[in-house]
Amino acid sequence: MTSLTISEVNSLDDNQFETVFGNVIEHCKSAPVMIKKLRPFKNVNELCDAFQKYLDDINEEEKLAVLKSHPDLAGRLAQQGELTPESTEEQRSAGLNDLTEEQKRIMDDRNKRYKSKFGFPFIICARENKLQSILSGLQHRYNNNYNQEVETGINEVKKICKLRILNIVTE
Numbered sequence: 001m002t003s004l005t006i007s008e009v010n011s012l013d014d015n016q017f018e019t020v021f022g023n024v025i026e027h028c029k030s031a032p033v034m035i036k037k038l039r040p041f042k043n044v045n046e047l048c049d050a051f052q053k054y055l056d057d058i059n060e061e062e063k064l065a066v067l068k069s070h071p072d073l074a075g076r077l078a079q080q081g082e083l084t085p086e087s088t089e090e091q092r093s094a095g096l097n098d099l100t101e102e103q104k105r106i107m108d109d110r111n112k113r114y115k116s117k118f119g120f121p122f123i124i125c126a127r128e129n130k131l132q133s134i135l136s137g138l139q140h141r142y143n144n145n146y147n148q149e150v151e152t153g154i155n156e157v158k159k160i161c162k163l164r165i166l167n168i169v170t171e
């Protein structure tokens, strides 16, 4: 991905903006459609804040759709090489492409258990974690209630989003 300055971001045409920022929230094309209208941004932090505010302002149903659009960590899509490029890189950075069969089985069991309780996948910012913290997150967040996990999941999506934006836009 080429690096853009904030003034280049401000002068992208609408289609380019939607394409460039079309996966800073995984599979969420409607975010850049809204956010392009808020230009110009003074700096990358303002741009990040706009995406975070988008995530705060969407309704519960839309939040669930965002959560459900995320792939499992070290799950089926990862095994089949069908992750988005962003997610591939994030999962790789946490070492998830290099698990033993036993580690895969534990991850898989905990992901399934989590998803069957909450109805959406366990989401954590992989670039800020490693296997052990992901597995322990899967363990202890399972005990949270539904509303806590919707909130925690969206907060993790915000962290993922910010790091994805910082990969695109120079500070």
Ligand SMILES: NC(=O)N[C@H]1NC(=O)NC1=O
Pocket (backbone or CB within 6 Å): 026, 070, 071, 072, 073, 086, 087, 090, 091, 121, 122, 123, 124, 125, 126, 127, 160
């Ligand atoms: N399930 C989940 O957390 N997925 C993600 N996390 C992350 O950092 N990238 C993802 O795709």
